[in-house]
Amino acid sequence: MQSMEQANPVAGAVEEIEGIEGDEAEDEESDHLPFPNARVVRIVRSALKNEHQIKKDVKVAANVLLGEILADISTSMDAEPYNTLSIEHFNKAARKYREIALNQKRIRRIQKVLEKQRAELDEIVTEIELEANPESSLTPGQK
Secondary structure (H helix, E strand, O other): OOOHHHHOHHHHHHHHHHHHHHHHHHHHHHOOOOOOHHHHHHHHHHHOOOOOOOOHHHHHHHHHHHHHHHHHHHHHHHOOOOOOOOHHHHHHHHHHHHOHHHHHHHHHHHHHHHHHHHHHHHHHHHHHHHHHOHHHHOOOOOO
């Protein structure tokens, strides 16, 4: 049996031309983006556990965000007094982005501690109120 392309070479050529035209249109649209859109989409898809349809505005927004982050890192590295920038300079500039997850964990831990302290304080306040007003703790009919 022959493949579809061999059976109908014109259809295969038309599909190839349409694919090229689509790629050119996408390239023109992505000229204003900091990174190749296909690479950004591959990175996003590799992090997704489930199959999702990703809309164009999400792809563009992710690409723009990555560009802004890299521009911020570059600005931080530019503040270095050295002519040659090394990986240490990059790591120093990128530190705030790499520590976001760590800081979120710290914030959650602090929130849990504060919730426990609030519960303990509520218990103490209730005990003090009961000691200050022993009459209010009595059930009706007792004296």
